[in-house]
Amino acid sequence: MDFSYHIYNFSTVQYKKVVKPKEQATLSYSFMPSETFSARPFGLTVNLNYRDSDGNQYLEAVFNETVNIIELDEGLDGETIFLYLFLAACVALIFVAGQQVLSSYGLTKKLTKSKRVERPTTKQGDVDLDWLPRETLNQILKDAKTSPRKSPREGKTVKTSPLRSPRQRRMQRSTGVDD
Numbered sequence: 001m002d003f004s005y006h007i008y009n010f011s012t013v014q015y016k017k018v019v020k021p022k023e024q025a026t027l028s029y030s031f032m033p034s035e036t037f038s039a040r041p042f043g044l045t046v047n048l049n050y051r052d053s054d055g056n057q058y059l060e061a062v063f064n065e066t067v068n069i070i071e072l073d074e075g076l077d078g079e080t081i082f083l084y085l086f087l088a089a090c091v092a093l094i095f096v097a098g099q100q101v102l103s104s105y106g107l108t109k110k111l112t113k114s115k116r117v118e119r120p121t122t123k124q125g126d127v128d129l130d131w132l133p134r135e136t137l138n139q140i141l142k143d144a145k146t147s148p149r150k151s152p153r154e155g156k157t158v159k160t161s162p163l164r165s166p167r168q169r170r171m172q173r174s175t176g177v178d179d
Helices: 078-104 134-146 166-175
Strands: 040-051 057-069
Touching: none
Parallel strands: none
Antiparallel strands: 040 057
16 A cells, blocks of 8 residues: 555644553544545555654554445435425326326316306296385386386387497497498
8 A cells, every 4th residue: 555645634633642651542533534435445544643751753553444434324315305306296297297188088077067047936926025015016016017028138229329338339330330
């Protein structure tokens, strides 16, 4: 291995702890590698720099092995959530498109409500006139006997006044009548 080539240097902490002769010391050092290093093997070398009581400097490799950096599986991350949302939207789009295709060929059942039409009473005895005041009822019965009933659309002549609606003016222009 070429120890002169460094990919990542984690040597930022200096402990400066004094260890007496014939004793041991444990040092804790945590680091976080970049995400670009995940799922690849790397040679990890931990070097210990120390000096003795006389001031002589020493360098000792306390760990020198190949390690694999792995990414922790955290369950659902943002990318996975959006992937599931996109897949659900695609399924909904396919469902709507399929429904539209089937309805254009008439293969789906069209649910239509029957329209309710209000119908007038046809018999004279079907109408309850007890709620009307006596004077109004007498006037209605008197008018019914003296004049025959006609629909407003049947032959009723309308006098034209100088003030006409825009619709009536437009109808006259289309027929060619000019005032």
